[in-house]
Amino acid sequence: TCDRYGDQVxxxxxxxxxxASTETYVDCPDGSQCLDYETCCMMDTGxxxxxxxxxxxxxxxxxxxxxxxxxxxxxxxTCVAGDVRIPMLKKTTAARRHQNTQKLTNLDEKIRFxxxxxxxxxx
Numbered sequence: 275t276c277d278r279y280g281d282q283v284x285x286x287x288x289x290x291x292x293x294a295s296t297e298t299y300v301d302c303p304d305g306s307q308c309l310d311y312e313t314c315c316m317m318d319t320g321x322x323x324x325x326x327x328x329x330x331x332x333x334x335x336x337x338x339x340x341x342x343x344x345x346x347x348x349x350x351x352t353c354v355a356g357d358v359r360i361p362m363l364k365k366t367t368a369a370r371r372h373q374n375t376q377k378l379t380n381l382d383e384k385i386r387f388x389x390x391x392x393x394x395x396x397x
Contacts (some may be wrong), residue, residue, distance in 0.1 A: 299369070306368035315339050315365050323365035338362035391392075 302314035308324035315332035317325040324337035327334065331353075332339050333346035340346050340353030340362060352359040384397040 301336065301369055306369075306370050307367050313339065314368065317365055317367075320366045324368050325365050326363060332365075337365060339365055 293334070296359050298310045299316055300309055300314065300362050302322035304322050306314075306322050308314050308322075311328050311330070312324040312326055313328060313330035315325050315330065316336055318336040323370070327339065329342040330339040331342065331344060331346060333348065335346075337349055338346065338351070341360075342354075344353035344355045344358075344360070346362065347354045347359070351362050351369045
């Protein structure tokens with residue numbers, strides 16, 4: 275919860291977003307992937323990470339992010355929109371897609387197993 279004007283307010287009340295019912299992914303520019311309700315943001319490692327919000331603002335420290343409509347205040351480590359300040363969110367490491375796994379998955383969808391006659395010596 276966040277303290278806004280002396281009241282306890284849940285982040286979910288301040289930051290509206292809808293999570294997809296199935297886990298689908300978006301591709302980041304370096305080939306890594308984030309969940310479709312996350313935002314790809316560059317990290318200080320030179321690779322992309324995932325901010326746990328859709329259409330997030332990626333902070334210039336390459337470690338944090340803020341909800342859409344907020345700006346990053348690196349001095350106070352808060353996200354600011356007007357008089358509202360909330361804590362910055364930390365990015366997580368993006369999933370690395372393995373090209374071989376992706377190809378096998380695609381092949382598995384296309385290949386159908388057709389049973390043949392039993393081979394001698396196998397039950």
